[in-house]
Amino acid sequence: MTEQNTRLGIMLMVATTFVFAMQDGLSRHLATEYNTMMVIMVRYWFFAAFVIAIAARAPGGLKRATRSGHPFVQIFRGALLVVEINVMVLAFVYLGLVESHAVFACYPLLVAALSGPVLGEQVGWRRWAAIGVGFVGVMIILQPSGGVFSPYAAIPLGAALMFALYALLTRFVARTDTAATSFFYTGTAGSVVATLIGMWFWESMTPPDWAWMGLLCLSGAFGHYLMIRAYEVAEASAVQPFAYLQLVFASTLGLVVFDETLRTNVIIGAGLIVTAGLFTLWRQHQNAKA
Structure with a gap:
C-alpha cells in the first residue's frame, strides 16, 4: 500500500466520520419528533x-x-445492526450526542474482550490491561454524582455491546464471504427486520421533515460509500484509529446545535476510552504483523 493511498484512505475515513456524525444529528432531530423505529425503517x-x-x-x-x-x-x-441503531438513536434522544458517543466509544474494547470466546482469538495481558483502563473510563463517565449515571446510561452501553457482537460476527463471516456479500445482507436483511418493527409505528411527517429524512437517507448511503472506498485504498489498521473522530464531530454537533453540555468527567472518561481503544488497535496490528 503506497503512502499516497494511505493518506487518501485516512482522508476518506475522516470524511466518513463527519458524514456519520451529521447523520446522528439528523437521526436525533427526527427521533425527537417521530417514533424512532419508523425513522430507522425509512432510512433502511x-x-x-x-x-x-x-x-x-x-x-x-x-x-x-x-x-x-x-x-x-x-x-x-x-x-x-437494526436493533443496535434503534437503541443508539434512543440514546441520542435521552442522553444527547455527547454522552452517548462517549460511552459508545468503548465498543472496540468490547470487541477485544469478546474476540476470545466468540472467535477463539488470543488476547494478551497488554490488551486486557487496556480493556481495564477503558472500562475505568466508562465508570468515570457514568459516575453517580454529577455524571450521566441513570437508567438511560445503559442504553448506549447496550448499543456498544450489540455493535461489538456485530463486528465480531462480521469478522467471522469474512472467513468465507466477501465484503460485498456482507454489505448486501446488512442492507437487505436489515431492511426486512426494520420494516417488521417499524411498520407498527407509522406517523405522518411534515414536508420539511421529509426533506430532513431524505437528507438522512442520502447521508447514510454516502457515508457507507466513503467507508468502502477508505478500506479499498488503505489498510484497515491505518484508517481505523481515525474512526474515533466521529466522537469529536458528534460531540461538537451536540454542543453547538443541541445546546448540550460537556462535563469534565465525560472528557476524562472519553480520553481514557479512546487511548485504550487506540492501544488495542495497535496491539492487534502488531500481532497480525507477527
Whole structure:
C-alpha cells in the first residue's frame, strides 16, 4: 500500500466520520419528533435500495452477492445492526450526542474482550490491561454524582455491546464471504427486520421533515460509500484509529446545535476510552504483523 493511498484512505475515513456524525444529528432531530423505529425503517428502505444497486452493478451481480457460507449468521448480523441503531438513536434522544458517543466509544474494547470466546482469538495481558483502563473510563463517565449515571446510561452501553457482537460476527463471516456479500445482507436483511418493527409505528411527517429524512437517507448511503472506498485504498489498521473522530464531530454537533453540555468527567472518561481503544488497535496490528 503506497503512502499516497494511505493518506487518501485516512482522508476518506475522516470524511466518513463527519458524514456519520451529521447523520446522528439528523437521526436525533427526527427521533425527537417521530417514533424512532419508523425513522430507522425509512432510512433502511433507502439503504437496501443502495446496496442492491451496488450489488447489481458488481461482477456476478445479485446472484454472487447472495452467495454466503453462513447465510443465517449474515441475516442475524443484519437484524442485530437494526436493533443496535434503534437503541443508539434512543440514546441520542435521552442522553444527547455527547454522552452517548462517549460511552459508545468503548465498543472496540468490547470487541477485544469478546474476540476470545466468540472467535477463539488470543488476547494478551497488554490488551486486557487496556480493556481495564477503558472500562475505568466508562465508570468515570457514568459516575453517580454529577455524571450521566441513570437508567438511560445503559442504553448506549447496550448499543456498544450489540455493535461489538456485530463486528465480531462480521469478522467471522469474512472467513468465507466477501465484503460485498456482507454489505448486501446488512442492507437487505436489515431492511426486512426494520420494516417488521417499524411498520407498527407509522406517523405522518411534515414536508420539511421529509426533506430532513431524505437528507438522512442520502447521508447514510454516502457515508457507507466513503467507508468502502477508505478500506479499498488503505489498510484497515491505518484508517481505523481515525474512526474515533466521529466522537469529536458528534460531540461538537451536540454542543453547538443541541445546546448540550460537556462535563469534565465525560472528557476524562472519553480520553481514557479512546487511548485504550487506540492501544488495542495497535496491539492487534502488531500481532497480525507477527
